Amino acid sequence: MAIFTPTVSIGEPSTTLGGNGAPPPERYGGDDGRSNYGSSGFDMRLRRARLGMGVAIAGIVMVFVSFTSAYIVRQGLPTLDSRTGNLVRDWIPVQLPRLLLINTFVLLFSGVTMELARRQAAREAAIARAAAVSTASASADSRISWLALTVVLGLAFLTGQWMAWRELAASGFDVATSPSSSFVYLLTGMHGLHLLGGIFALLFAGAASLLRRPIASQVVVLDVTGWYWHFMALLWVYIFCLMEFAH
Secondary structure, eight states: OOOOOOOOOOOOOOOSBTTTTBOOOOSSOOSTTSOOTTSHHHHHHHHHHHHHHHHHHHHHHHHHHHHHHHHHHHHTOOEEOTTTOOEEOOOOOOOOOTHHHHHHHHHHHHHHHHHHHHHHHHHHHHHHHHTTOOSOOTTHHHHHHHHHHHHHHHHHHHHHHHHHHHHHHHTTOOTTSOHHHHHHHHHHHHHHHHHHHHHHHHHHHHHHHHTTOOHHHHHHHHHHHHHHHHHHHHHHHHHHHHHHHOO
16 A cells, blocks of 8 residues: 655745745834834833833922921921920021022023923924934034023023022021921922933933934933923922912
């Protein structure tokens, strides 16, 4: 009885589409392994960056919520006078310098310049996407100018805060003068420290523009930096109103 054994040859697996030998389309685009603006890879990068910034902002919010709670509770908390043995209130309302109001407008105006830089980057990215390129356009100089102005305004704000500290010290309110003055220095100092981090982020974004980094990377950096800067401005308005009205 004859036995028939079929022979089947299995060729090498192919990564082409159809029989024309064309390679499959890339999912995320080129740009030396980085995702281009407008691709699904870019959208994923932007979402991840925004999520990370959201987590960082949530942590900062929790810190200042705890400061607010301690600030309000400490106002009505009496202390024991060691000389008389009586409970006394040692909370002395601090007359805030008018310079803090000027600083508020400076920081709010810096938010406008930050938003102009962010939108300029978005417009450049749209042009780059339409032209199928991944480098920044010639209008990057305008964006760098807005970023530089934002940095100058941020440094002006920090300088104004330092001048306000000197004015408070000249009026007799040092860090250890009273619990109220301690909270003023704590709130303004912690905000200034976080704002300084935003200035470093702005300098990094400006360096990325000067070095003509891929436009997708510039958009991501400016987007998350812009949201952080706007948050810093709103946080300062909250702190200023807290110190001014919550006596």
